[in-house]
Amino acid sequence: xxxxxxxxxxxxxxxxxxxxxxxxxxxxxxxxxxxxxxxxxxxxxxxxxxxxxxxxxxxxxxxxxxxxxxxxxxxxxxxxxxxxxxxxxxxxxxxxxxxxxxxxxxxxxxxxxxxxxxxxxxxxxxxxxxxxxxxxxxxxxxxxxxxxxxxxxxxxxxxxxxxxxxxxxxxxxxxxxxxxxxxxxxxxxxxxxxxxxxxxxxxxxxxxxxxxxxxxxxxxxxxxxxxxxxxxxxxxxxxxxxxxxxxxxxxxxxxxxxxxxxxxxxxxxxxxxxxxxxxxxxxxxxxxxxxxxxxxxxxxxxxxxxxxxxxxxxxxxxxxxxxxxxxxxxx
Amino acid sequence: xxxxxxxxxxxxxxxxxxxxxxxxxxxxxxxxxxxxxxxxxxxxxxxxxxxxxxxxxxxxxxxxxxxxxxxxxxxxxxxxxxxxxxxxxxxxxxxxxxxxxxxxxxxxxxxxxxxxxxxxxxxxxxxxxxxxxxxxxxxxxxxxxxxxxxxxxxxxxxxxxxxxxxxxxxxxxxxxxxxxxxxxxxxxxxxxxxxxxxxxxxxxxxxxxxxxxxxxxxxxxxxxxxxxxxxxxxxxxxxxxxxxxxxxxxxxxxxxxxxxxxxxxxxxxxxxxxxxxxxxxxxxxxxxxxxxxxxxxxxxxxxxxxxxxxxxxxxxxxxxxxxxxxxxxxx
Numbered sequence: 001x002x003x004x005x006x007x008x009x010x011x012x013x014x015x016x017x018x019x020x021x022x023x024x025x026x027x028x029x030x031x032x033x034x035x036x037x038x039x040x041x042x043x044x045x046x047x048x049x050x051x052x053x054x055x056x057x058x059x060x061x062x063x064x065x066x067x068x069x070x071x072x073x074x075x076x077x078x079x080x081x082x083x084x085x086x087x088x089x090x091x092x093x094x095x096x097x098x099x100x101x102x103x104x105x106x107x108x109x110x111x112x113x114x115x116x117x118x119x120x121x122x123x124x125x126x127x128x129x130x131x132x133x134x135x136x137x138x139x140x141x142x143x144x145x146x147x148x149x150x151x152x153x154x155x156x157x158x159x160x161x162x163x164x165x166x167x168x169x170x171x172x173x174x175x176x177x178x179x180x181x182x183x184x185x186x187x188x189x190x191x192x193x194x195x196x197x198x199x200x201x202x203x204x205x206x207x208x209x210x211x212x213x214x215x216x217x218x219x220x221x222x223x224x225x226x227x228x229x230x231x232x233x234x235x236x237x238x239x240x241x242x243x244x245x246x247x248x249x250x251x252x253x254x255x256x257x258x259x260x261x262x263x264x265x266x267x268x269x270x271x272x273x274x275x276x277x278x279x280x281x282x283x284x285x286x287x288x289x290x291x292x293x294x295x296x297x298x299x300x301x302x303x304x305x306x307x308x309x310x311x312x313x314x315x316x317x318x319x320x321x322x323x324x325x326x327x328x329x330x331x
Numbered sequence: 332x333x334x335x336x337x338x339x340x341x342x343x344x345x346x347x348x349x350x351x352x353x354x355x356x357x358x359x360x361x362x363x364x365x366x367x368x369x370x371x372x373x374x375x376x377x378x379x380x381x382x383x384x385x386x387x388x389x390x391x392x393x394x395x396x397x398x399x400x401x402x403x404x405x406x407x408x409x410x411x412x413x414x415x416x417x418x419x420x421x422x423x424x425x426x427x428x429x430x431x432x433x434x435x436x437x438x439x440x441x442x443x444x445x446x447x448x449x450x451x452x453x454x455x456x457x458x459x460x461x462x463x464x465x466x467x468x469x470x471x472x473x474x475x476x477x478x479x480x481x482x483x484x485x486x487x488x489x490x491x492x493x494x495x496x497x498x499x500x501x502x503x504x505x506x507x508x509x510x511x512x513x514x515x516x517x518x519x520x521x522x523x524x525x526x527x528x529x530x531x532x533x534x535x536x537x538x539x540x541x542x543x544x545x546x547x548x549x550x551x552x553x554x555x556x557x558x559x560x561x562x563x564x565x566x567x568x569x570x571x572x573x574x575x576x577x578x579x580x581x582x583x584x585x586x587x588x589x590x591x592x593x594x595x596x597x598x599x600x601x602x603x604x605x606x607x608x609x610x611x612x613x614x615x616x617x618x619x620x621x622x623x624x625x626x627x628x629x630x631x632x633x634x635x636x637x638x639x640x641x642x643x644x645x646x647x648x649x650x651x652x653x654x655x656x657x658x659x660x661x662x
Contacts, residue, residue, distance in 0.1 A: 221555040282650035287618045319613035
């Protein structure tokens, strides 16, 4: 982490020129807990905000072992070869890596991280999901200002991190494996209803046949979900990231999706809704943090939760009591 | 609405004796917006709380036209005939009926509302979902204290009302029709993942065949959702509420569900989790109400939302600004 700080103007000029070192350092400011860094990053973002919004924001989720890193490595490389500039971000609220351990993500995406048209940023370390998600969202804006065309945001699927990613992207991809018979392979509640496209990875060799069968099963399952307002029906596609199979078709379908959304009001609507959701969520998290971290509240909370368990007080009465404690402790 | 109020002791004694007039009047207190009524109902609930928890709480949802009222009427009557005491509550945040228009719900459930073993309470009128849900949850506790064995909570599916009902019941039923080919018949996102049982209603005459086909489709679809921690796999059953077909099998399955949950820790765990969720949700709603209804906040909010749309400020920065406005207006 750089100890020296530049002026906001220096960062802004650097990002505008696509200088990765400046971009990285600006993202470090975004991720920093220091108020002075926060102020500086706020100024940078405020200035660059009108220059954001031009990328295709793509979220990627899937259980561990499904091959997310391999997919991003191969797919990102394909996009770079097609002349795109690709940035990779991640949300991992479970991450306990020491600061600056960039190696973790970079070695996972060996080819892509060496590509001059790509920028691979490791997950911000530690903090609550709300904090980690905010950092990733603001980093995304900086990558856009730096000229990246496609931003891939990976989530490891811990906690509510899929929702956080879903709420910042234009398209949300779910990677699965071919053994559809094994139920949902640990996919969490709600995920299937968020996805814009399902990819069955590792569809090669002996698994090609299985993947086709799984495709049919998932396609039928997706018919049981309500259609999106745009009328888009999430397609199910197969690929093999390891053997570079099917990736071009996927990009073609993603372009079709973007075209269809941009023809109608849906693209812009989704982004506007996301922006308001982000404002609202940020406020809610802050209010709750403020409330539950209040020493008087947390002291009383444990006691009340016990009383709820013993049917001595109803949850609603307990809530009202806690709110009273908070109000009078503040006043 | 009764203008006279009894003492808390009178209500409590009446409810303990299963006096419906007292129960109704106590629920009216729960639904009242008057602080004095709220205080009185709080006292009643606090006293009766240790006598609650003994009913089987069942939530019922489904799109309009699926036959929810007919189902509750027939199913509730069957339960009464089997010697059970049945209470029916509802959550309808869209309800704009004038106060006391009990007729609406009662005439919809003609047989059941005449049954001496049943108590049919109309939806509480008006208010936010949070408010309406709180009223229903507290009414549920009063019904339990009055000795009802089974409490059916109906939701019309407006807004997040299914989640509210799901969070207060032991079993959540989804009523569907046999035309499974018509996608999800307007079922909202997230519902399929909440259900403990799917019922395909109107499975009679020409539709019996169709219902069986739909049953197979839904059963397969439900396999694509993660299993509940208890290992319960939501079954799909067919019935005809109008012709009294299949209702006994449904009740048998519901008893099997209850037995299975109570053998493990799941029954009590679900209720404990629900109680904490209720406390937390109540606090969150109050905090947000407090925040967004603050005149300084709402004045600034509209302006900031416009600026977000014009990319003049990021949603997170807007949130921070609003929080500042609130803090300094309070201080």
